Amino acid sequence: MYNERVMKEFSNPQNVGELSDANGVGTVGNATCGDIMKIFMKIDENDVIQDVSFQTFGCAAAIATSSVATQMIKGKTIDEALKITNRQVVESLGGLPAQKLHCSVLAEEAIKAAVHDYLENYKKQKA
Amino acid sequence: MKRVYLDYSATTPLDERVFEAMKPYFTEKFGNANSLHCFGRDGANAVDSSRRRIAELLGVKPTEIYFTSGGTEGDNWALKGIASAYSHKGKRIIISSIEHAAMLGSAAQLEKQGFDVVYLPVNDKGMVLPEYLEKAITDDTILVSVMTANNEIGTLQPVKELCEIAHKHGAIFHTDAVQAMGSVPVKIRDWNVDLLTFSAHKFYGPKGIGVLYIKSGIKPDKFIAGGHQERSMRGGTTNVPFVVGMSEALRLALENLEENSLKIKKLRDYFVKSIEERVPYVVYNGDRKQRLPQNANFAFEFIEGESLLLRLDMAGIACSSGSACSSGSLDPSHVLLATGLPIEKAHGSIRFSFGKYTTKDDVDYVIEQVVNAVNDLRRLSPLFSEFKGEKKYV
Numbered sequence: 001m002y003n004e005r006v007m008k009e010f011s012n013p014q015n016v017g018e019l020s021d022a023n024g025v026g027t028v029g030n031a032t033c034g035d036i037m038k039i040f041m042k043i044d045e046n047d048v049i050q051d052v053s054f055q056t057f058g059c060a061a062a063i064a065t066s067s068v069a070t071q072m073i074k075g076k077t078i079d080e081a082l083k084i085t086n087r088q089v090v091e092s093l094g095g096l097p098a099q100k101l102h103c104s105v106l107a108e109e110a111i112k113a114a115v116h117d118y119l120e121n122y123k124k125q126k127a
Numbered sequence: 128m129k130r131v132y133l134d135y136s137a138t139t140p141l142d143e144r145v146f147e148a149m150k151p152y153f154t155e156k157f158g159n160a161n162s163l164h165c166f167g168r169d170g171a172n173a174v175d176s177s178r179r180r181i182a183e184l185l186g187v188k189p190t191e192i193y194f195t196s197g198g199t200e201g202d203n204w205a206l207k208g209i210a211s212a213y214s215h216k217g218k219r220i221i222i223s224s225i226e227h228a229a230m231l232g233s234a235a236q237l238e239k240q241g242f243d244v245v246y247l248p249v250n251d252k253g254m255v256l257p258e259y260l261e262k263a264i265t266d267d268t269i270l271v272s273v274m275t276a277n278n279e280i281g282t283l284q285p286v287k288e289l290c291e292i293a294h295k296h297g298a299i300f301h302t303d304a305v306q307a308m309g310s311v312p313v314k315i316r317d318w319n320v321d322l323l324t325f326s327a328h329k330f331y332g333p334k335g336i337g338v339l340y341i342k343s344g345i346k347p348d349k350f351i352a353g354g355h356q357e358r359s360m361r362g363g364t365t366n367v368p369f370v371v372g373m374s375e376a377l378r379l380a381l382e383n384l385e386e387n388s389l390k391i392k393k394l395r396d397y398f399v400k401s402i403e404e405r406v407p408y409v410v411y412n413g414d415r416k417q418r419l420p421q422n423a424n425f426a427f428e429f430i431e432g433e434s435l436l437l438r439l440d441m442a443g444i445a446c447s448s449g450s451a452c453s454s455g456s457l458d459p460s461h462v463l464l465a466t467g468l469p470i471e472k473a474h475g476s477i478r479f480s481f482g483k484y485t486t487k488d489d490v491d492y493v494i495e496q497v498v499n500a501v502n503d504l505r506r507l508s509p510l511f512s513e514f515k516g517e518k519k520y521v
Contacts, residue, residue: 002437010434011441016507031471031510034431034459038509055509059433063507 002060005094009064014071015053022053023122026113029106035062037110039070043118047078054110061100068092069107078115084108130443131489135329135421135482136278136306137447141372142331148375149333152368160365161354170367177374184381186316187340193357194370197337198305200350201324202229204339204361205301208347209270209322210237213299217267221245221293223255223284225277225462227303247273252414253282253466260292268298275307275323279462279478280413281422283311287318294319299345305329305337309380310388310419321345327369331483332376336369387483392420394490395481399423401494406501410472412463423479426463426472429511430504435477438500444493447478471510 002010022040029035035058042051052074054066069089073081086104090096096104132140152173158166160174175189182189195201210220222234224246234244247259255273264271271293276283286302293300301322304313309330315323322345326337341347341360353362380387399411408428427435432448439446448460459473468476479493505511 007437007441010437013507018512027509031474034471034474036509055507055512057429057508057510058431060437062431063434 001097002064003094006061006064006096009067009093010060013063013067015067015074016055017053018055019051019053024114024116024118026110026115026117028109028113029058031057034058035103035106037062037066037106039066039110039114041073041114041118043078043115043122049073049076049078049081058103058106059100061096061103062106064093065089065096065103065107066110069111073111078118081111082115084111128443129492130445131485131493132445133479133481133485133489133493134445134447135485136281136419136478136480138328138334139331139482140484141333142376142379144379145332145372145376149368149372152371156367158367160367161356170365173367173371174365177370180374181338181377184377185313185340188343190358191340191343193339193341193361194365194373195324195337195339195350195361196335197328198227198303198324198326199229201305201326201337201339202227202303203233204347204350205322205324206230206233206270206272207237208350209299209301209345210240210242212346212348213269214242216297217265217269219243219245219265219268220270220272221247221260221263221268221298222272223247223249223274224465225249225253225255225279225282226272226274227278227305230272230274230303231461249282249465251467252417253277253280253412253462254414254417255284255289257285257288257292260289264292264296264298266296268293268296270299270301272301272303275302275304275313276311276419277413277462278306279460280424280466281306281419282414283307283417283419286320287314290318290320306419306422309377309384310421312384315340322347327373327376330376330380333369333372336366336373338373383483388420391481391483391485394485394487395420395423395479397487398479398481398490398494401490402497405494405498410468412466412468412476421481423481424476425479426468426476427501428472428475429508429514430475430501432475432477434504435475435500438504439477439493439496442496442500444496447480448476 019040024041027038038055040053052070056066086108089104156169158170160170178189290300299321303324305326308325321342323340328334349360351362410426412424463473
């Protein structure tokens with residue numbers, strides 16, 4: 001069902017866990033649908049994502065997309081991160097089965113939600 | 128890498144003895160069982176004696192045994208064949224809500240044709256209580272169908288009582304015994320069922336062959352129009368080697384049923400006990416006693432079934448989330464939802480099914496791997512860390 005790249009990412013996911021000093025956290029999905037993705041970001045004063053991690057409840061595709069999405073945005077500015085599309089996430093995994101494409105959408109949304117949390121709840125408070 | 132097969136409810140390997148019995152019918156005894164010449168007679172004799180042997184093993188008449196391509200065909204034929212043949216008597220058909228996809232799919236087609244299909248609920252153990260049927264049945268109900276044992280959670284159904292209720296109201300009773308045959312005693316005459324489906328590959332026989340038992344006097348419409356095979360009820364050249372294989376597999380399964388089931392049950396019980404001791408936050412789905420000996424089904428909280436399944440696959444372990452026939456679907460098991468299991472727990476459910484070739488070593492290996500995989504995936508799970516944060520445990 002999944003290609004080797006997806007299985008590799010699933011079996012050895014990167015950036016796993018909670019970031020204790022995160023200043024942007026986004027959670028999307030729900031348990032009823034079978035997917036929850038939570039992304040933690042540590043963003044510096046120049047809006048660069050210094051560190052990122054994730055926790056995901058879901059299938060292999062959800063875990064693999066979370067892992068590559070976090071790798072794609074690490075070291076990027078939040079503007080660059082916001083431009084990441086689900087299509088790019090799928091491409092970097094070499095494709096996903098059709099019924100699993102929604103997982104990549106979830107990754108894109110989780111990035112947006114974490115950046116939004118940073119802008120709305122962290123940066124505004126600081127300003 | 129070590130490989131352990133714990134998916135015997137999906138299918139079983141062919142028993143070597145069955146394979147040996149089948150072999151001559153692929154090559155030297157290849158005749159069409161319907162041909163009049165000596166080649167054909169080789170085939171016809173094999174089919175006749177297989178049919179007689181199967182009937183004898185089940186305590187029924189050879190003329191009540193109809194060969195099919197397997198469980199799905201048997202279920203389709205029983206449901207659609209009875210519905211169309213008895214539609215003058217009524218439009219109401221009652222099945223359980225935890226039937227196999229073959230039944231549910233057939234029922235959906237009948238609904239489109241104007242039949243009134245009622246789906247019986249189950250209790251939290253996955254059992255259709257007789258009172259549920261009492262409430263739903265009417266005197267114009269033409270057919271009741273409840274599986275002998277559920278394929279996902281292994282719950283054994285009170286088939287005899289359900290059949291009695293159906294008959295009291297003049298309805299025909301069918302049971303899908305695909306998971307039960309060869310695993311627990313299937314008492315066709317004692318239960319007095321009118322139709323019963325089973326499939327050879329669940330008891331170490333070949334895939335693609337099965338039986339629909341149809342009691343004398345019950346007349347479903349024919350399912351596959353064609354030649355005069357199966358008393359003109361099911362056309363198509365008889366698959367002689369598979370029929371021979373099925374009868375040999377059934378003989379082996381029923382002659383050794385008690386011994387094999389006891390051995391399998393012991394391993395299953397050891398597995399269940401170990402998992403419950405070593406993995407916190409698991410739900411053992413199904414009934415602890417009224418259960419197929421080969422079945423164990425767990426909901427592992429905070430994680431999702433497919434990722435656990437694939438983690439175990441990477442460790443060489445074959446098991447299943449729900450049924451093989453429903454994999455590829457993103458929806459959680461209709462069986463678990465029918466038992467009232469919350470949807471997020473249903474997502475994390477895995478079926479382990481044991482067989483006659485399973486060893487204690489296999490089970491010990493699987494226990495270790497399950498413990499590791501569940502721990503790994505829980506470390507990944509936002510639900511688990513939230514839960515830990517709230518409950519402050521460990």
